[in-house]
Amino acid sequence: MLQKRWFQVIIVGILLSLLILLLHEIQFFFDPFLTYAGAIALPFIGGGILFYISRPVMHLLEHYKIPRLLSILTVFILYILAGFFIVQFIAPIAQEQFTRLVENIPRMGDMIGETITYWQQNQDIIPSQFNDALNGVVDNLQSSLDAAPGVIIDIISQFVGFVFALVLIPFFLFFMLKDGHKLVPFLKQFMNKRVAASFDKLAKSLDHTLNSFIIGQLTVSVFVGLILLVGYLIIGLEYSLTLALFAMLMNVIPFVGPFLAVIPAVLVALFQDPIMALYVIIIMIVAQQIEGNLVSPNVMGKALSIHPLTIITIILAAGSLAGFLGLLFAIPVYAVVKTVISHFYEEWLSRKAAHD
Numbered sequence: 001m002l003q004k005r006w007f008q009v010i011i012v013g014i015l016l017s018l019l020i021l022l023l024h025e026i027q028f029f030f031d032p033f034l035t036y037a038g039a040i041a042l043p044f045i046g047g048g049i050l051f052y053i054s055r056p057v058m059h060l061l062e063h064y065k066i067p068r069l070l071s072i073l074t075v076f077i078l079y080i081l082a083g084f085f086i087v088q089f090i091a092p093i094a095q096e097q098f099t100r101l102v103e104n105i106p107r108m109g110d111m112i113g114e115t116i117t118y119w120q121q122n123q124d125i126i127p128s129q130f131n132d133a134l135n136g137v138v139d140n141l142q143s144s145l146d147a148a149p150g151v152i153i154d155i156i157s158q159f160v161g162f163v164f165a166l167v168l169i170p171f172f173l174f175f176m177l178k179d180g181h182k183l184v185p186f187l188k189q190f191m192n193k194r195v196a197a198s199f200d201k202l203a204k205s206l207d208h209t210l211n212s213f214i215i216g217q218l219t220v221s222v223f224v225g226l227i228l229l230v231g232y233l234i235i236g237l238e239y240s241l242t243l244a245l246f247a248m249l250m251n252v253i254p255f256v257g258p259f260l261a262v263i264p265a266v267l268v269a270l271f272q273d274p275i276m277a278l279y280v281i282i283i284m285i286v287a288q289q290i291e292g293n294l295v296s297p298n299v300m301g302k303a304l305s306i307h308p309l310t311i312i313t314i315i316l317a318a319g320s321l322a323g324f325l326g327l328l329f330a331i332p333v334y335a336v337v338k339t340v341i342s343h344f345y346e347e348w349l350s351r352k353a354a355h356d
Helices: 005-025 027-063 068-121 128-188 193-235 240-250 257-272 274-299 308-355
Strands: none
Touching: 005 027, 027 068, 027 128, 027 193, 068 128, 068 240, 128 193, 193 240, 193 257, 193 274, 193 308, 240 257, 257 274
16 A cells, blocks of 8 residues: 555645644744844845846946956946935925825815715616615725825835835845855855756756846836836826836736736826826826837746736735735745746656666
């Protein structure tokens, strides 16, 4: 019976269940490590993202015989100049538009309620159950919109605390740029020749996957944000910069981001001029068509090779479990796990073929 595949699967399942139960019972032992990991997660992830953005610039400078330290210093100067430009020219406009938008949210809620009430009063064929449901929607919508400014202020307060946690990112970025290339050779010296070759191949695959995703998604997001900003300015949409920045942020989320990005713009357009909502949708479609047919294929290519249905499923699950952070990091984490599994599967196939 020990040789039966079904019996081996049952044994493996029982052992995994016991392992999970054991880990749950001794969770207190891992708490200090989890706390430490949580403390460095933000600067590590932020530094890693900036590392992939900065590395091509650093390599370009090194190509022209500029020393690495001077190249890194140049990268930091470019970041400082970019930050100064954002704070000096973009942030004031976005802040002013955002403030006006928050102040107009209660008025928008009143208009929605009045529209629904008028529609109810002039429709005699609507079932009473549907009327009750609409009344509930209006009440909940109004209370939610009344509380929206307070919620937004809380979010801003949390964001300020989040900004203070970013102070370590430049230090992580500096050492990643300076010594990042030494990590794989350092680890390989503790491995035998065959394992070291496999590890080197895996490290290059992971680096390619992360680079493709990070550079690709950021490029796509910036491109879509700029297209939307130009389009919103052409049609005269209010809060155009704030809405374009929101769209840029949402487009970081693969596949579903563009749908989330257009919602506030359509709502604002409806209150400004109903026909303008149609213009907003057309602009979004044009931007997505250009991005989907020109930008993404040339920037990201087929590096991730993830089916759209898989992306939707992962994002829905990650969003339910981890909220907005889950939406942001679900796909890159999945891509990394997929790369690791594919690597070991290929290794297993090659060894099996060698034995045969």
